[in-house]
Amino acid sequence: MQASENSNDDFLFIDDSDEDEILDCDGKETWRVLIVDDDPEIHSVTQLALSDLVVLGRRLEYLHAYSGQDACTLIEQHDDIVLVLLDVVMETDDAGLNVVKHIRENLQRQDIRIVLRTGQPGYAPEESVIKEYDINDYKTKTELTRRKLVTTVYAAIRSYQQIATVSENRKGLEQIVVGAANLLELHSMTEYCQGVLQQLTKLIGQDVECLFCARGQGIIDNADDLSFYIIAQQGFSETLTKQKLDTFNDEPVSQQVKYCFTQKKHQSDELSHYFYLARGGYRAVIYLALQEPLTETQQQLMEVFLTNAAVGYENVHLFQKLSNAAYKDWLTSLPNRLEFVRLLDLFAKNNCDNEVAALIDLNHFSDVNDGLGQDIGNLLLAAVSQRLQNLGPGCKVARVGADVFGIIGTTESLTPDILSQLFEQPFVAGEQKLPINACFGFCTKEHASVNGVQVLNQINIALNLAKKQRIEHFAYYNPEMEDATLWRLNMIRELRTDFAENRLELWYQPQLALDTGKVIGAEALLRWRTADGNFISPAVFIPLAEYSGLIVDIGGWVVNQACQQINDLSQQHFSDITISVNVSIPQFRRGNFVDTVMKAIDKHKVNASKLELEITENILMDDPQVIIDALIQLKSIGISIALDDFGTGFSSLSYLQKLPLDRLKVDRTFIKDIDQEGQSVIAETIINLGKKMNLKVIAEGIEEVEQQERLVELGCDEVQGFYYAKPMPKNDFLHFLKNNKPH
Ligand code: C2E
Ligand code: MG
Ligand code: MG
Numbered sequence: 001m002q003a004s005e006n007s008n009d010d011f012l013f014i015d016d017s018d019e020d021e022i023l024d025c026d027g028k029e030t031w032r033v034l035i036v037d038d039d040p041e042i043h044s045v046t047q048l049a050l051s052d053l054v055v056l057g058r059r060l061e062y063l064h065a066y067s068g069q070d071a072c073t074l075i076e077q078h079d080d081i082v083l084v085l086l087d088v089v090m091e092t093d094d095a096g097l098n099v100v101k102h103i104r105e106n107l108q109r110q111d112i113r114i115v116l117r118t119g120q121p122g123y124a125p126e127e128s129v130i131k132e133y134d135i136n137d138y139k140t141k142t143e144l145t146r147r148k149l150v151t152t153v154y155a156a157i158r159s160y161q162q163i164a165t166v167s168e169n170r171k172g173l174e175q176i177v178v179g180a181a182n183l184l185e186l187h188s189m190t191e192y193c194q195g196v197l198q199q200l201t202k203l204i205g206q207d208v209e210c211l212f213c214a215r216g217q218g219i220i221d222n223a224d225d226l227s228f229y230i231i232a233q234q235g236f237s238e239t240l241t242k243q244k245l246d247t248f249n250d251e252p253v254s255q256q257v258k259y260c261f262t263q264k265k266h267q268s269d270e271l272s273h274y275f276y277l278a279r280g281g282y283r284a285v286i287y288l289a290l291q292e293p294l295t296e297t298q299q300q301l302m303e304v305f306l307t308n309a310a311v312g313y314e315n316v317h318l319f320q321k322l323s324n325a326a327y328k329d330w331l332t333s334l335p336n337r338l339e340f341v342r343l344l345d346l347f348a349k350n351n352c353d354n355e356v357a358a359l360i361d362l363n364h365f366s367d368v369n370d371g372l373g374q375d376i377g378n379l380l381l382a383a384v385s386q387r388l389q390n391l392g393p394g395c396k397v398a399r400v401g402a403d404v405f406g407i408i409g410t411t412e413s414l415t416p417d418i419l420s421q422l423f424e425q426p427f428v429a430g431e432q433k434l435p436i437n438a439c440f441g442f443c444t445k446e447h448a449s450v451n452g453v454q455v456l457n458q459i460n461i462a463l464n465l466a467k468k469q470r471i472e473h474f475a476y477y478n479p480e481m482e483d484a485t486l487w488r489l490n491m492i493r494e495l496r497t498d499f500a501e502n503r504l505e506l507w508y509q510p511q512l513a514l515d516t517g518k519v520i521g522a523e524a525l526l527r528w529r530t531a532d533g534n535f536i537s538p539a540v541f542i543p544l545a546e547y548s549g550l551i552v553d554i555g556g557w558v559v560n561q562a563c564q565q566i567n568d569l570s571q572q573h574f575s576d577i578t579i580s581v582n583v584s585i586p587q588f589r590r591g592n593f594v595d596t597v598m599k600a601i602d603k604h605k606v607n608a609s610k611l612e613l614e615i616t617e618n619i620l621m622d623d624p625q626v627i628i629d630a631l632i633q634l635k636s637i638g639i640s641i642a643l644d645d646f647g648t649g650f651s652s653l654s655y656l657q658k659l660p661l662d663r664l665k666v667d668r669t670f671i672k673d674i675d676q677e678g679q680s681v682i683a684e685t686i687i688n689l690g691k692k693m694n695l696k697v698i699a700e701g702i703e704e705v706e707q708q709e710r711l712v713e714l715g716c717d718e719v720q721g722f723y724y725a726k727p728m729p730k731n732d733f734l735h736f737l738k739n740n741k742p743h
Pocket of ligand 1: 509524525526537538539542555558581582583584614644645668700701702703720721722723727
């Protein structure tokens, strides 16, 4: 292309710019422009031509290079060059194009604008090169009048600025995306809000002060009203966090935050912003105090950021709800067992020596549930939970089981007395007023293990003991209890193997008629001789067998042995002898006891009337009807039933009358001092009661002749005791029978 209006060299002197853009400029900031040309004159004329130019409020500042090589060096040294006015042909024909490649490919500077100039039109680069290297303009020097140069430079710098804005935006957005990903990992509300403020500060890139405010309910522990709280802060004091907004000493700011909540939209002036965050019903306000106003880009980015932050804010709330579901009891909203274990963990690890942890087990809760329905049961639990929470803010309450509550507090606020007082008044559940008792297990710091699960176990041990105690309904854990548990487990294991290896024996203690002195029967009593030859008392191992359920199998074996004994005795012509067998509650509850007895009688073909079952009053405590039904069934085939240890239990007479009894056994505690003045009242009462109920009465534990004499006076029917004979092995009993000379 040929120059149309100007001749070769004076093209730049022609001033056709009657409307140069001279704008206000503060003169501080400039655009740095690199002029690259091997002709020094071009440098000066270019500078002259652009001398007054102000682009977007800034003047131009120049760097000069006279070869492609120089240009590359300068560009590397100055990273603020926005525009290169570049001669194509210099030291080589393509020196200019090499500079372009260096900028775009080696330095990866896509933002620098490039205007190519050449004196010789023949050296114009290919169009593809212009596109590939993002060259703004290509002009022959002859084309470049002053006006055109100004326009070109102006357009190029504007384009630079747009690219810079886009790139700033991109960086900001990248920051938001990365920030959002980081925020996603924060599940606790305060951490999340703190994170939002940190990201926000980073995005703005200046020192700011900001607050994250929201209603405290559901976020701050014990914030039960709708007050606004400072959930997180940046640039203020750490002590503000989790405090009510009203404690913030800047009334206008507090007012403005609240106003923003009610207006439901951002409130801003130049240096302070109140951003309104809302999503899915979760709302917050971020207060932001700036040093410098936000740029337009920052404002746009802020919008994107806040939208993201609101999504995250809702997520954290939802996450919190989920974790509440995992760690809270749905019925009472108290921490659940999992959370209580975590609290116990903290209890175990902290240094507060005056803390104590406890479990509270409601007695007979299942009766309420079964009798009055689950709804009333639920109301009762809610009422108990409410009362426990009244113990004070220092106490942490949890529901760890259906009818078991956990509590951690100070030794002064959490004592057996204080807990007992809570249960003195009945609980209101719907229309009902329910008196409820409870057992308490405690564990003090002194004995607490190092982790929550173990502490829970320790309190449980104490609680179990408390439940078994008759007098006190609480127990404090001590390590010996655990030794006892260990001992118990070992004993049970040993009993199980010894029973399997046939090391249990059934001994017999004779029972005699008082009037004739004739042996009328015997009580079958278990004996356990361990592998090392020691006897372990049934008073010790029977409760363990009951506790472990082993009594079901052992009891079945006893019944069979007794039937065998009845047979053996009748073969030896002692067919009148009745054998009494002791029966425990679990045999009725866990095993099919009626079936076991029927089968034994069938198998040994014995006369059922020669078998007697001894039950205790305690049998009536749990589930009387099941047991009464079973006894009636057994009685119907001729088996007789004796009530053992009579007088030591708690049963009411009305229940006793429902039992199909044949005999009452007066416990030996009432026989002990019977021969002493005024000490026979209970025995006498029992004997008379037996008579009235038409039952035979047998007294146990007779050791002295005087006791026997008194019993004769009282009209007792039968006796059993060391005075006559101690329990003895099967063969000895046969021998005893053969030698029995009636008194
Ligand atoms: P129990 O049924 O009240 O048995 C009577 C206990 O009193 C026996 O203790 C017997 O040896 C003891 N005794 C009898 N006469 C006298 C006496 O004159 N003075 C003293 N001091 N004691 C006397 P033992 O054999 O140690 O049995 C303890 C308990 O173990 C029994 O009390 C019974 O409840 C239970 N038991 C024993 N064998 C069995 C069994 O096969 N099944 C079940 N479920 N329990 C059993
Ligand atoms: Mg007995
Ligand atoms: Mg007894």
